[in-house]
Amino acid sequence: MTVAPMTQAEVAEVSELLRSSYTLLRELEGLSQEQMDFLRSERGSPESVQRESQSQRYIVARDASQIVGVVAVHGDLNSKLYVSPKHVGKGIGRSLYEAAESEIRAAGHTRVTLGAFPTAVPFYTRMGLSVVGQKRPCSALAGLTLALMEKDLRPRAA
DSSP states (O other), X not given: OEEEEOOGGGHHHHHHHHHHHHHHHHHHHTOOHHHHHHIIIIISSHHXXXXXXXXXXXXXXXXXXXXXXXXXXXXXXXXXXXXXGGGTTSSHHHHHHHHHHHHHHHTTOSEEEEEEOGGGHHHHHHXXXXXXXXXXXXXXXXXXXXXXXXXXOSOOOO
């Protein structure tokens, strides 16, 4: 598996991965059809991936033949991390999270922040993040509550 910045040629494949991940998310989080439609059209379409990639850094995990995961970073925010449903549990999420954290550190930020769906909280806890509050997403996702999570990246005094 390789982890590298997304190329423009990979936008459609990343869109397809996001859309399949949102389908799994619907099952795990009990999303409504309206919420699902929003995620697939506004967050997972090739146009939105292309648009977001202008202000966010997209990093992909690729096995020999396909993209199996994606993470996006904007400032100190890990704005999304998804692994192909067929590849969950193989360390891909950890590799992507570590790549995102490296990007955030390299940009000079002293913390990682993100909003996590409830089923993702245990994963991010294993990555060293802590729940610091709750986040209510935009109106299209009304009714959901995400865990606001952070990780301090400053070196600890010995």
